[in-house]
Amino acid sequence: MHAYFFRLLWLLAAVAFLRCSSRETGETKTDTPGQETFGDALSFLKKHTDVIVLTAPDNDSAQVAVVGAYQGRVMTSTATGKAGSSYGWLNRTFIAANRYEPHMNAYGGEDRIWLSPEGGQFSVYFRPGAPFDFASWQAPAIIDTVRYRLVRQDKTQALFSQSATLVNHSGTRFDIRIDRKITVLPRAQISRLLGVETLAGLQVVGYETENTLRNEGADWQRDKGALGIWILGMFNPSPQTTIIAPFTKQRSASVQLTDNYFGKIPTDRLQIQDSVVLLRADGTFRSKIGIAPASARPVAGSYDPVRGILTLVQFDLNPTGDYLKSAWERHKEPYKGDVLNAYNDGPLTDGSQMGPFYELESNSAVRPLKRGDSLIHHHRTFHVEGDRDALQRLAQAVLGVDLRQLPKWPNKRD
Template sequence: MKAHYLVMLAAMMAAAGCSTNNKSDKLETEQTQAAGTFGYDLAFLKKHKETIVLTAPDNADARALINPAFQGRVMTSTANGNAGNSYGWINYKLIESGVYQPHMNGFGGEERFWLSPEGGQFSVYFKKGQTFDFENWQTPALIDTVAYKVAESDASSVKFQVDAMIENYHGKTFVIGISREVQMLTKQNIADLLDLPALSGVKAVAYRSTNSITNKDEEWKPESGMLGIWLLGMFRPSDQTTIIAPFSKALSEKPLITDDYFGKIPADRLVVKDSLLFLKADGKHRSKIGIAPKSARNVAGSYDAEKGMLTIIKFDLDPQGQYMKSTWELHKDPYNGDALNAYNDGKLADGTQMGPFYELESNSSVRALKEGESITHRQSTFHFEGEKAALNVIAQKVLGVNIDQIGEVFK
């Protein structure tokens, strides 16, 4: 009996040791993954901030990293586990420094929650009476340095809530509640949302964020300003990455596209033809486009021909809705802004550069909320890697473009 007990004890200790070794091996693997992988970014973020790992319910390799300290933003994701490509751009130097910057803390992340408008008489980035220049521009702490409280969470989703007050350029104070939920999507969810056949020949990861602002004070009025939801994703650029933004001619014969936010974009970096806009996303020339709701479609994306990676965002769109205008000036039509924006990073006039990265951005429409009413904006982000033919099926169906066509645009 004693011998039997000793054998059992030895087995239990061996199992415990094996378990411990497995955990140790897993941690060591995370810490020694190469730069550019999900495991590398997981180890880095865990070292500096509380980091939540979400996993798709039906795919252990499809993961995303969420940081409460950074307003519940999705920092990065992968379709292929710890050794897989990490899709989000992360500002390692800033996060490691632990020092807040003036104007904005560009921590990075492939989907962050912001508020609109940025400029104009209803801006929440400039104080009343200030001139619209960089010295006066300040990202509100609410969407820059304030940590968001986790309200609910499980293995594949997390929900954040925060109550706040924020004042606009007009002098209007908003008392609001913010709710943000990030949920990992299954393969079937992906196929259903993008109207695709069953996924084959590709690795995929996707998540959906549901974002709401609730008015907790007196009714909003157009003459004193309203707030919109603005979602921005920062991704890793390459010389062979191209942004694709399809647009519609159904409500406007002429596409309502703004392409001169930072001066006219050179023809070798921006191509508009048929119902597609192509913008280089190499992180080497500062440029931004915007598409108005009457011309925008509810999808946009990018393709990295070097790594064979296709990224798509799909978002709520109201073609007849009011959208806040964010250019740095007083507006005659402050509710005639963009539904979709895309940005390619580049050097500033002084030679400095935050990135390089590129951005895909969507905006919510706005309306005059009564006390207790809310606006909600949803966006889903998808990443695909795999066989070119399989990626082409997705690109054709969702974006209306052939993969080979993307590669030929800027040649």
């Protein structure tokens, strides 16, 4: 049976929980998705957990909210202070319920760490010998329920750490430590990273997570499995938001794209142009894409023309590296996975829905680590608002797209 059928079962269970929880807690979300302010989001989070607010060294309006109890997760951010837009999607009902659930705990947030692979013979989500089904699937505590220890913190940066022992589906033991360093970036550094001379006319928040996976046990053997770093960001959709995934033809004749994770995506939701894949991110239709390292560029993004928000992500990319496959099945080529994934949320078969949200995700390349060796993966997120012409110039320079030429998605499907 197809692996993503079981993911569907989990989502059904999660939505059922959310319905029950909202009745028990009285927590409702009346804000239109994407319309709440950063101050609103911060106030809500502080009611339920401890929050660290980091700010840019040269701009106190560029702020990032981080929660150590949620694995050092970046929950949301803003470029324009507490009265400005809150960019990250928060699962308010689940957070307000303040209890753990089986299989996984979905808090939301715009930069969280997971481990790859999710499925297959090297997965640490399935016990040795367990079938690849929903009842057997369990997110490891180190990426799901364990609070990360705050090592140090200042105005612009926070470092978290946590250790664990995991066993993969093949019975291989991994003794690991994860370190997550979140740094809010100054404007001049953002310009350099994006490869532009100026950000004049624009408000921007940019931050980097440096994610380190250290082997504290026996040397890893390639034929017995490896672990990778997987960063996922959840954002607020809108009817005309477009995910933008550039690709290169220099390393392969055509884009190596997977677009059938949940069945084939309709053409009125997915477009492949000369050097970019465009996916509608309206939060009303479940769809997912993946790009292989031979085709990917180390950047992706999204654009919401209604609110005038351009989101960009950068990530480490090794075009010839090994990337782990995560489908819930035994793999003939487990090291031939994607580096970039993007997901648009939508209703399940019964009409219920956890979101709406959309995701931009990056994966690290992997290698057999010796004892004491580390794997490091950088993932950066930038949110930009302001003058539309300046936004257009930035998108053209970074993503190679003309924002004015993005699809005008139909209001409803025929």
